[in-house]
Amino acid sequence: MHKLLYELKATMAFVERHFNLAKRYLGWEIVDLVYILVNGLTIVLIGVGGGPQQMLYLAAGALLWEFLSVLFHEVSESVSWERWEGTIEYTFMAPIRRATHLFGMCFYAVIYGSIRTIFVLGGMALFFKFDLSQANLFGALVVLFCSSISFIGLGFMAAVLPLMSPEKGSQATHIFQAIVLLVSGVYYEVSVLPAWLQPFSVISPATYTLRAARAALLDGASLADIWPDLRILLLIGILLIPLGLKVFSIGERYAMKTGKLKRNG
Amino acid sequence: MTIALQCDRISKVFYEKDETKATGTPLSYRRLFRRERVPVYAVRETSFTVEKGEIFGILGPNGSGKSTLIRIIATLLYPDEGTVTVFGNDVVKQQLEVRRMINRVSVEAAFFKKLSAIENLNYAARLYGVNTKIARQRSLEILQRLGFKEQKAFVSLENLSRGMQQKVAIARALFTAPVLLLLDEPTTGLDPKSKRDVQDFVKEVQEKHDATIILTTHDMAEAERLCDRVAIIDDGRFVALDTPAGLKRKLQSPQNPAPTMDDVFFALTGKDLADELPDLED
Numbered sequence A: 001m002h003k004l005l006y007e008l009k010a011t012m013a014f015v016e017r018h019f020n021l022a023k024r025y026l027g028w029e030i031v032d033l034v035y036i037l038v039n040g041l042t043i044v045l046i047g048v049g050g051g052p053q054q055m056l057y058l059a060a061g062a063l064l065w066e067f068l069s070v071l072f073h074e075v076s077e078s079v080s081w082e083r084w085e086g087t088i089e090y091t092f093m094a095p096i097r098r099a100t101h102l103f104g105m106c107f108y109a110v111i112y113g114s115i116r117t118i119f120v121l122g123g124m125a126l127f128f129k130f131d132l133s134q135a136n137l138f139g140a141l142v143v144l145f146c147s148s149i150s151f152i153g154l155g156f157m158a159a160v161l162p163l164m165s166p167e168k169g170s171q172a173t174h175i176f177q178a179i180v181l182l183v184s185g186v187y188y189e190v191s192v193l194p195a196w197l198q199p200f201s202v203i204s205p206a207t208y209t210l211r212a213a214r215a216a217l218l219d220g221a222s223l224a225d226i227w228p229d230l231r232i233l234l235l236i237g238i239l240l241i242p243l244g245l246k247v248f249s250i251g252e253r254y255a256m257k258t259g260k261l262k263r264n265g
Numbered sequence B: 001m002t003i004a005l006q007c008d009r010i011s012k013v014f015y016e017k018d019e020t021k022a023t024g025t026p027l028s029y030r031r032l033f034r035r036e037r038v039p040v041y042a043v044r045e046t047s048f049t050v051e052k053g054e055i056f057g058i059l060g061p062n063g064s065g066k067s068t069l070i071r072i073i074a075t076l077l078y079p080d081e082g083t084v085t086v087f088g089n090d091v092v093k094q095q096l097e098v099r100r101m102i103n104r105v106s107v108e109a110a111f112f113k114k115l116s117a118i119e120n121l122n123y124a125a126r127l128y129g130v131n132t133k134i135a136r137q138r139s140l141e142i143l144q145r146l147g148f149k150e151q152k153a154f155v156s157l158e159n160l161s162r163g164m165q166q167k168v169a170i171a172r173a174l175f176t177a178p179v180l181l182l183l184d185e186p187t188t189g190l191d192p193k194s195k196r197d198v199q200d201f202v203k204e205v206q207e208k209h210d211a212t213i214i215l216t217t218h219d220m221a222e223a224e225r226l227c228d229r230v231a232i233i234d235d236g237r238f239v240a241l242d243t244p245a246g247l248k249r250k251l252q253s254p255q256n257p258a259p260t261m262d263d264v265f266f267a268l269t270g271k272d273l274a275d276e277l278p279d280l281e282d
């Protein structure tokens, strides 16, 4: 119990560190927020011809993708970023469990991603005056929570790549993220994808996230209605988190054997 | 006598890409994915024991394996062969236990450069489970002791000189009160006054806090001044291990009745002054 509390407190190291950094890069944070807001608005404007439902459909895609990609990016890039800063050995030498380290990154990513998403949501609501009286907002939040778990698991697995290959690992995580964007039906139905790409959409947790969140937001679907998708998301998450931690620890051991933890090479 | 650190026949090999041996055309599979790798023997079958409360120096030329040895003890690298124990805990099998006992100051200052010293120290305090207020108080005391101006602790570290950053690194390693302290060239890049301050402080930590210290340095006078025993490492192997006085005594001869640590270093590592300054030879 005492040990658990100790580890839980240690996760705050990562949250605090990142908020301190965000403070230093405040100018960039603001630029970034403006950019993602304008980007979101532009995407929703594409759907003006299709009426409010079409616009809401696109808005849901833009918001969810914003949240999920921040989550994935923050977690998966944490290793390559610390290598670049030169703090990686210091962080890895700390007397905490690796899971604590990684969950600390996730806490931060969830808070940070939520702030950004709420900001864009607020901006869109002001701009388009969406009618959300029919929407099941609570249901959409539950979807977001369930999908966070699986994206965190994916993030752990992707974070290992820069650990194993300092030069190419980070590139690989970006490609992975792009493929998820392509196959998950962020801005269109997955049915429009070429047949050979469709199987990928079945294994991407983002597909279920978007489908369930849209059902809740656009059609006011109840939790019972979206339960089949939620169940899949939870299942993927419950499988991916321990798998991600395992993969990461294997990667870490490999890095410590081959001397890849060092900043240069 | 308690044994603080025991290294038993440890070896470490790295594999480096060798571009000169690359064969095939520039875009061939061989060239892109199967680059030749050459082994670099960083540490070879090294054994030694350090007692609790000792300051143990490791001297050696560039690339002789000092930092690699420190990394292995710091649980950052697995040895290929052999075992290392810190107060009886194996660095590979009992990583977490070892990590609670150690801290390291590396040559390059490992900081979040955009953050201030205090913010970096807070991060460290949370990782090591030290109350942030206590950590701040302790580290400011240490920093003051090292001649670091307090107001500099609140500006981002990228604006501080290398020497100042090094002092922050020392404060960060010490406020956690490690029982085994690994100092990898802690005074490299410091001015003579700061160097002296750090050396005095290292002595004080040994005496007052009963800490065990492993220290690497390129400064012979520093090794002589601080270390109870010194190992000379060359090409991954210990070529001598004794007290500074003992090392010098072994080199005594009618031609050189009072050898210095420099003489010892050159004699044992085969790095003659002539090798160091090849331009002057002809």
Ligand SMILES: Nc1ncnc2c1ncn2[C@@H]1O[C@H](COP(=O)(O)OP(=O)(O)OP(=O)(O)O)[C@@H](O)[C@H]1O
Binding pocket: A258, A259, A260, A261, A262, A265, B014, B015, B016, B040, B041, B042, B060, B061, B062, B063, B064, B065, B066, B067, B068, B069
């Ligand atoms: N992570 C690594 N990957 C590949 N090779 C490495 C790695 N770390 C060290 N080496 C190689 O191992 C050898 C020993 O390096 P090490 O850093 O231990 O030397 P050192 O004694 O600390 O040198 P210096 O006095 O310059 O700090 C060198 O040839 C170096 O290139």
Ligand SMILES: [Mg+2]
Binding pocket: B066, B067, B068, B107, B184
């Ligand atoms: Mg070194």
